[in-house]
Amino acid sequence: MSPTVIKRDGSVANLDLNEIRDAIAYAIEGYPLNSLELESRVNLQLNQPRTTRFIQETLVNTAVQLATPKDPEWLNVAGRLHIWNWTHEVIAKRGYGYGHYDVFSDTNLFSKYTSQLKIYSQRDLQEAVSWIEPELDKVFDHAGATLLTQRYLSDDELIQEVFLVTALVLAIPERMDERMSYARAFYMAIAHRKISLATPILANLRFEGGSGTSCFILSVEDSIESIFDNVKNTARISQEGGGVGINLSRIRAVGSWVRSKPNVSGGLMSWIRILNDTAIAVNQGGRRAGAVTVAADIWHLDIPEFLEMRSEAGDQRRKAYDVFPQVVVTDNFMRRVEQGATWTLVDPYEVKQVLGIDLPNLWGTEFDDAYEQIEEAASMGDLTLAQTVNARNLFIDILETQVETGLPYIAFKDALNRANPNKHIGIIPSVNLCCESFSVVVPGKLAHSCNLASVNLAQVEDDELPEICQLAVRLLDNTIDVTTAPIGEARNHNRELRTIGVGVLGLADYLAKRGLRYQDKREIRELFKEFSYQCLMGSVLLAKERGSYPAINSSEYGMGNILGKSRSQRPEWKALYDLFDFYGIRNSHIMAIAPNTSSSLIQGCTASVLPPYAKFNAESLGKGDVMKAVPFLREYGDNYQENQRIDQRVVVDAIAEMQKWVDTGISMELVFNLNPDVYEPNKTVDASDIYDTALRAWRRGLKAIYYIRTVKEDRLSEVDGCGDSCTL
Known part of the structure; x- marks a missing residue:
């Protein structure tokens, strides 16, 4: 039978x-x-x-x-x-x-997106379906195909249909006579994997009320109302698939006063526990658990306990295993680390009550002056909640915790704020979930929100780079106008600052195809200089067409500076400055290089700008591991450098070259191989190498360190990561 x-x-x-x-x-x-x-x-x-x-x-x-x-x-x-x-x-x-569409019938491809696409006529939609290229479904490897169907597609959708509908939504803000032209350009760039969309854009925007914003940063005041308002904000953002950063530095420390009663406050961990449970309870649109990073400044009295929130030792009621800690450090602290000098931990509430200093709001020389005053008050006994520690030992504690757990992230506060073009509005308190996107946050008024996309360097030819960079800027600026912000502070931020984040991925492929290495700093510098120029030009051309971002007056841009430099300091950018001087710029932040770990699977390239961990390995993905190979393994395999075998000082130096041209940040994960003879004969990485590399990152002007991971006996340390939540 x-x-x-x-x-x-x-x-x-x-x-x-x-x-x-x-x-x-x-x-x-x-x-x-x-x-x-x-x-x-x-x-x-x-x-x-x-x-x-x-x-x-x-x-x-x-x-x-x-x-x-x-x-x-x-x-x-x-x-x-x-x-x-x-x-x-x-x-x-x-x-x-594919190919069997009747947009004039009541039941057709677009019927489920009626409210989103009502601006288009049936004739427009009939033209749009003619753009679909079914053959492009054949480009995905197993990892990319699995991710697409698990995370992005409803069970009645095909890949190219999702790309097309998303492109149509993104083109809605265009002028009527240009809308179809840009919709087609968006579809072609997305379908041919030249522009990678962040998950909130690809997963949410084609549905009514969807948020396309990836990253949010909130700042909490020291009050019960502000704390619970932001717990609610965290839930709303997470529900829409966004990653949340929350700065908690204003919250009073353990043992501080509450309603004039001493030794009552439970400190940071009491509230972090609530945020931890919120992240678990409110998943990201059913795709995964919420992703939240909690930030505290390095001077906060609760920093020692904060660093232990993911360790197994100690009181389990004071632990938070499902949020991602970040420590915000100042140049003042790092100088003392170098010197082995003392450092004073204080309670922000007491400092404000006794000295009238709002310490979380300060950076640079203002912080230095205020901190000197605080330390003097502590030495005189005017501050009762103060603890003196050795700065170097505290920094080593941070690094040891990173080696053990991968966390905390380290954000360099002064580097963040030196590059802040909107100092007239406020400060950048900390970084987002993946350490690449940040801007001004004002508690209760402005919550950083950023829409992300990336240029796929593995697919974009050199002569295409200007067009694709400028198209990515336009696409993201449109996202601001079609997204539904989950909270009011994010709507305010979108309206006033119009922050976007164009990143790149596939740098390792770009270098391998050209026989270049991460040590080739000049070539890397020139690539990112061109990337930066074209993204900035895209925003300036949008300003010519649509106007500058509303808060530009009194900003660095309003004073005639781009990337903090005047035109006299960058004469080779004359064409850009000539337009900029007249029209201004559309977006207050423009570039941000995310980790793109998941996105790269769909794009068929290496993630972000780092070397691949290995040329051929298993990649963790939701429901299990999938095998992944670098995309040009057969052709250019010998040219790829593996992150598990490259000296991390080389990585830091390469990222530093990129950072000069990126106005926001770059996700930089460091991987230290602890096996002997990996980097050179008779050499094994030890704690001093990790310490020196972290100091090097600060000295080279980097804005943050993402995860630190280690390799031992050919196994990469496990990190319960954010799952690429801000790029999704």
Whole structure:
């Protein structure tokens, strides 16, 4: 008796092996692989009826098992088979696939997005579906295909349809006579993987009321009302898929006064526990647990306990394992680290009550002067809640905690605020969840919010860079106008500052294809100088068309400076300055390089600007690990540098070259290999190397250090990461 198969419509038929061979032939086309290898390895166990889905999943899993560093293309074959299966499931569910659209009927591709696309005529939509390129579904490897279907697609959507509808939504703010032209340009850039969209844009914007904003930063006042207002704000942001940063430095320390009663305050950890539980309870649109980073300044009296929030030792009621701590350090502190000098921890409430100093609001020389006054008061006994520690020992405690847990992040407050173009409005208190996006935050008035996208350097040719950079700026500026901000402070921020974050990913691929290395600082510098110029030009051209951001007066931009430099300091940018002098600039922050860990899987490139951890390895993804190879392993494999084997001082120096041209931040994860003889013979990384590298990052003007991870016996330390939440 012939084996039978249960089809997607529930009917039973004899198994046709030719259909399996057709699927394999489709998936293997164009790759230097032998289809018989897959056919011979497949074990369908046909002693009982099997569903079509079972057969397809078996093919996918077998293709993944065939993948090796010698034949990495089997991962692409698995990706094609996965999408083949998904496409046929969708067709079975709704009755049509690509190319079978009737936008004039009541039930059509766009019917579920009616409220979002009502600005378009049926004729517009009929034209739009003609842009779809179904063949582009074949470019995803197994990791990218799996991520797309797990996280981004509803069970009745196809990939190119989601890209198209998102592009149409992003083009809504355009003038009527240009809207379709830009919608097509957006679709082509997204579908051809030249521009990578952050998850809130790709997952949310095609639905009514969706938020496209990735990153938020809140700042909490020292009051019960402000604390719980921001717990609610955190829940609302998380519900929409955003990553939340919360600065808690104003909250009084353990043992401080409450209503004139001494030794009553429970300190930071009491409130962090509530935020921790909020992050768990309010997941990101059902995709994953909420992602929250909590920040405290390095002078806060609760810093020692703050550093232990993820450790197993101590009172478990004072722990918070589901939020991500960050320590905000000043240049004053870092200078004392270098000197091995003392450092004083204080209670912000007492400092404000006794000395009238709002310490969290200060940086630079103002902080230095105020801190000298505070230390004198502490030495005289005027401050009862003060503790003197050794600055270097405290910094080493931070680094040891990072090595143990990957955290806390380190934010360099003075570097953040020196580059702040909007000093006339307020300060940048801390960084976002992935350490690359930040701007002015005013408690109760302005919450930093940023929309993110990235230019895929692995796919963009050199002559395309100007067009793609400027298109990414335009796309993100449009996002501000079509997104629904989850809280009022974010709406205010969007309206006044129009912050965006154009990043890049695939730098390792870009370098490998050109035979360059991370030590080639001049080439890296020139690339990011051009990237910066084109993004800035894109925002200036938008200002010409739409006007400058409302808060530009009295800003660095209002004083004629770009990236903190006047035109006399950058004569090679004359064309940019000529336009800027007349029209201003549309966005107050423009560039931010996110980690892009998940996004890179879809983009088929290496993540962000760092070397890949390994050329061929397992990548953690939601429901399990997936195999991942660098995209050009067969062609340029020898040119790739692996992060597990590159001296991290090289990484710091390369990031420093990029940072000169990026107005916001860069997610920089450091990976230290503790195995002997990795970097050079008879050399093993020790604590002093990690300490020196962290100091190097500060000295080179970097704005933050993301995770620190270690490799021991060829295993990368586990970090319960934010899951790429701010880029999603």
